[in-house]
Amino acid sequence: MVDLTQIMDDEVFMAFASYATIILSKMMLMSATTAxxxxxxxxxxxxxxxxxFGKGENAKKYLRTDDRVERVRRAHLNDLENIVPFLGIGxxxxxxxxxxxTAILHxxxxxxxxxxxxxxxxxPLPQPNRGLSFFxxxxxxxxxxxxxxxxxxxx
Amino acid sequence: MVDLTQIMDDEVFMAFASYATIILSKMMLMSATTAxxxxxxxxxxxxxxxxxFGKGENAKKYLRTDDRVERVRRAHLNDLENIVPFLGIGxxxxxxxxxxxTAILHxxxxxxxxxxxxxxxxxPLPQPNRGLSFFxxxxxxxxxxxxxxxxxxxx
Amino acid sequence: MVDLTQIMDDEVFMAFASYATIILSKMMLMSATTAxxxxxxxxxxxxxxxxxFGKGENAKKYLRTDDRVERVRRAHLNDLENIVPFLGIGxxxxxxxxxxxTAILHxxxxxxxxxxxxxxxxxPLPQPNRGLSFFxxxxxxxxxxxxxxxxxxxx
Numbered sequence: 001m002v003d004l005t006q007i008m009d010d011e012v013f014m015a016f017a018s019y020a021t022i023i024l025s026k027m028m029l030m031s032a033t034t035a036x037x038x039x040x041x042x043x044x045x046x047x048x049x050x051x052x053f054g055k056g057e058n059a060k061k062y063l064r065t066d067d068r069v070e071r072v073r074r075a076h077l078n079d080l081e082n083i084v085p086f087l088g089i090g091x092x093x094x095x096x097x098x099x100x101x102t103a104i105l106h107x108x109x110x111x112x113x114x115x116x117x118x119x120x121x122x123x124p125l126p127q128p129n130r131g132l133s134f135f136x137x138x139x140x141x142x143x144x145x146x147x148x149x150x151x152x153x154x155x
Numbered sequence: 156m157v158d159l160t161q162i163m164d165d166e167v168f169m170a171f172a173s174y175a176t177i178i179l180s181k182m183m184l185m186s187a188t189t190a191x192x193x194x195x196x197x198x199x200x201x202x203x204x205x206x207x208f209g210k211g212e213n214a215k216k217y218l219r220t221d222d223r224v225e226r227v228r229r230a231h232l233n234d235l236e237n238i239v240p241f242l243g244i245g246x247x248x249x250x251x252x253x254x255x256x257t258a259i260l261h262x263x264x265x266x267x268x269x270x271x272x273x274x275x276x277x278x279p280l281p282q283p284n285r286g287l288s289f290f291x292x293x294x295x296x297x298x299x300x301x302x303x304x305x306x307x308x309x310x
Numbered sequence: 311m312v313d314l315t316q317i318m319d320d321e322v323f324m325a326f327a328s329y330a331t332i333i334l335s336k337m338m339l340m341s342a343t344t345a346x347x348x349x350x351x352x353x354x355x356x357x358x359x360x361x362x363f364g365k366g367e368n369a370k371k372y373l374r375t376d377d378r379v380e381r382v383r384r385a386h387l388n389d390l391e392n393i394v395p396f397l398g399i400g401x402x403x404x405x406x407x408x409x410x411x412t413a414i415l416h417x418x419x420x421x422x423x424x425x426x427x428x429x430x431x432x433x434p435l436p437q438p439n440r441g442l443s444f445f446x447x448x449x450x451x452x453x454x455x456x457x458x459x460x461x462x463x464x465x
Binding site for chain 3: 071074077080081082084085087088089091092095096121124125126127130134138141142145148149152153154155
C-alpha cells in the first residue's frame with residue numbers, strides 16, 4: 001500500500017497545498033462579505049430571507065439589488081472563474097516535477113495578484129489596478145499550462 | 156513506476172473520492188433542474204432556444220426571467236461557490252494523513268449539509284434552514300483548511 | 311520519499327492532465343472574450359472601468375448590459391458548471407485504474423463536446439447543436455461518476 005502521507009513530503013506539492021488553501025479560504029470570505037452586506041443593507045434575493053423585517057407587502061421592498069452587493073458578487077464570480085483553472089492546472093503542474101523556486105514564484109504571484117484584485121474590486125481602486133492584477137493571475141495560470149503541455153502532452 | 160491504482164487503497168482517499176463524486180453529481184442535477192423548469196415554464200435566455208414555440212415577435216415573449224428558474228440558478232451558483240473550495244481543500248486534506256473517522260465525519264457533514272441546503276432552497280423552507288445548512292458546509296471546509304495549514308504550512 | 315514525477319508516468323493520468331489543461335485554457339479564453347466585447351462595444355459593469363470614455367454623467371451611459379456580452383457570460387458560467395464536475399470526477403476516475411482507451415475516449419468526447427458547445431453558443435448555431443453538445447459532456451461526466459462509484463464506493 002502506498003503511504004499517501006509521503007506525498008506531502010514533496011516540497012512543491014506542500015507549497016501548492018498551502019497556497020491553494022489560502023486562496024480558497026480568501027474566496028470563501030466573499031460569501032461572508034455578501035452575507036454581511038445583505039444583512040446590514042437589507043437587500044435580499046429570496047422572500048423567505050426578509051420575513052423578519054416585515055410581513056407581506058412590507059417585506060417585498062427588501063427584494064432588490066444593491067450596487068455594493070452586486071460588486072461583491074461580481075468579484076466572487078471573477079474569483080471562481082480564475083481560481084478553478086489555477087487549482088486544476090496548478091495541481092497537475094505541481095505533479096509534473098517543476099523546479100521548486102519556479103513553482104513557488106508562480107504560486108506567490110497568483111495568490112498576491114488575486115488578493116490585490118479583491119482589494120481593487122471592493123475598495124474600489126481606479127483602473128488599471130484591477131485589470132493589472134487580473135492579468136497577472138491570468139498570465140501565471142497560462143504559464144503553468146504552457147509548461148505542463150510542453151513537457152507532458154499526451155493526447 | 157508508481158502503481159496509481161494503489162492510491163485508491165488509501166481509505167481516507169477512497170472516502171473522499173466517494174463523497175466528492177456524490178456531491179458533484181448532485182450539483183450536476185441543478186443543470187437538469189434548470190433545463191426542466193425552462194422547458195415546462197417556457198422561460199428562455201437565448202432566442203435560438205424558443206424558435207420551436209413561435210416565429211419572430213411571437214418567440215420573443217419567451218425571452219424572460221422567472222422566479223422559479225432564478226431560484227434554481229441561485230442555488231446552483233451557491234453550490235459552485237461552496238463545492239469548489241470543498242474539492243480543493245478536501246483533496247489536499249485527504250492527502251495530508253488525517254484520522255479516518257475525523258475525515259469521514261467532515262465529508263458526511265458537508266455532503267449532508269449541501270443536500271439539505273438544496274432542499275431548503277428549492278422547496279423553499281423558511282429560514283434559518285438554508286442559512287444553517289450553508290454555515291455547516293462552510294464551517295466543515297474551514298475546519299479542513301485549518302488542519303491542513305496547521306500541519307503542513309509551507310510558504 | 312515518493313518521487314512524485316513518477317505519477318506522471320501513468321498514461322491515464324498524463325492523458326487526463328493534458329485534456330484537463332486544454333479545456334481549462336479554453337475556459338480562460340472566455341474571460342478574454344468578455345473583456346474584448348466589453349472594450350469594443352463599450353459596455354461596462356463598474357463605474358471605474360469607463361472613466362477613460364468620459365467624466366461624470368457622460369461615463370454612466372456605458373454602465374449597461376449588452377446581448378453579446380451577456381451571451382459570452384452565460385457560456386462562461388455554463389463552462390464553469392460543467393468543467394468543475396469533470397475536473398473533480400475525472401481526476402478521481404483517472405486514479406481509480408480505468409482502461410486507458412476507455413479513459414481517453416471519455417476525455418476526448420468531453421473536450422470535443424465542450425469546444426463545440428462554445429462554438430454553438432457564441433455563433434450562435436440553431437438548436438439542437440448547443441443542447442446536444444451540452445448533453446454529451448454531461449453524459450461523459452456521469453459515466454465516469456458511475457464507474458467510480460460502482461468500483462470504489464466507500465461511505
